[in-house]
Amino acid sequence: GAVVSQHPSRVICKSGTSVKIECRSLDFQATTMFWYRQFPKKSLMLMATSNEGSKATYEQGVEKDKFLINHASLTLSTLTVTSAHPEDSSFYICSARMGQGEESPLHFGNGTRLTVT
């Protein structure tokens, strides 16, 4: 089955520092990956669509200079939270489609719990 690995699972950082989160598709190639953010008891909020070899497409209200996305290969996308602040503390989850069709289900990583102190 399709496996998406996300690392780290938990990270605590100080305010003002940057944190990088990696998302890898282990057994398939993903031309598109999606980054979500989830608050407690809230829905997954799509932050951006990461496209291999091109710039990410950000959702309205998401600061692209704050959340840097790089999709350098067909199996790796990274999200860097720059100059993190306590309000950036959240659960970040990446996902990817194994199939080509838009209705193909998403395969999710297990998320990264970010705590900014």
Added chain:
Amino acid sequence: SQKIEQNSEALNIQEGKTATLTCNYTNYSPAYLQWYRQDPGRGPVFLLLIRENEKEKRKERLKVTFDTTLKQSLFHITASQPADSATYLCALDEGGYNKLIFGAGTRLAVHP
């Protein structure tokens, strides 16, 4: 405005009963709808997809219905087990933009 609504209150049922979860949407015209399961601290796991021209889809103890007139999908788990306890999310496509929009999910607790 566009909304996807799932019952925010937890659903508590007894083992062996059928659990029914509801997903309502407003101002979307999805070509399909998907259901996912999410356990605490984990990413969602895909369960079922149903297309707009399908009334019902089944997979083992799971059944999903899709009523585009009512703008509603129902998700059923028959012969529920404590291991079915989790949060269940519905998701739909935003009309050709290659992205899934999720509801907030309903937490299901199955008691022995």
